[in-house]
Amino acid sequence: MALGETEIPTLAAWAGGPERFRALFDAFYAAVPDHPVLAPVFAGMNPRHAEHVAAFVTEVFGGPKAYTEAGGSHAAMIGHHLGRHLTEEQRRAWVSLMLDTADAVGLPADPEFRAAFVGYLEWGTRLAVINSAPGVEAPTDDPPMPVWGWGPPGGPWLG
Numbered sequence: 001m002a003l004g005e006t007e008i009p010t011l012a013a014w015a016g017g018p019e020r021f022r023a024l025f026d027a028f029y030a031a032v033p034d035h036p037v038l039a040p041v042f043a044g045m046n047p048r049h050a051e052h053v054a055a056f057v058t059e060v061f062g063g064p065k066a067y068t069e070a071g072g073s074h075a076a077m078i079g080h081h082l083g084r085h086l087t088e089e090q091r092r093a094w095v096s097l098m099l100d101t102a103d104a105v106g107l108p109a110d111p112e113f114r115a116a117f118v119g120y121l122e123w124g125t126r127l128a129v130i131n132s133a134p135g136v137e138a139p140t141d142d143p144p145m146p147v148w149g150w151g152p153p154g155g156p157w158l159g
């Protein structure tokens, strides 16, 4: 059966589920202390940081809602970036290390998945920088969790 005749998988399912994102973020944050630009940014990191970010991204990509079921929210995530004064150099370094790590842990490399993945990384990291700027305050409302889909390609590579 062609994929078009069946259900389109979520990005989270296509990537390999929560375990694959946990492997991605574990590997990413294991590399951070050796990174000249990123090490100081994450020097005081919560020991469960990788687990929390993996749960957040898995949920955004349509996977299990472990982040919000544990009491997290988009507002809470935004709150973690407030006042950190992140720079474009740091954002670029984060994205670049994430792309290297995606290859290292074997995230799907098909054009459709990677286009959606990179689109989210660009969006999410730019928002993190904006929210970290001097003077930005915590949201007073309760913004919904972002939901990321396949975008214009509409589904995974079928060969």
Ligand code: HEM
Binding pocket: 041, 042, 044, 045, 046, 047, 048, 049, 050, 052, 053, 056, 057, 077, 080, 081, 084, 086, 090, 091, 094, 120, 121, 123, 124, 125, 128, 129
């Ligand atoms: C798609 C992009 C991003 C997502 C989804 C994300 C998500 C998160 C989440 C969920 C937390 C809270 C973690 C916890 O509860 O332990 C967090 C904290 C944090 N994020 Fe981000 N983030 C992103 C981009 C960035 C970037 C680009 C930087 C810096 C270059 C950054 C720096 C930090 C820092 C320093 C913390 C606090 C770490 C700690 O003290 O534990 N984030 N982020």
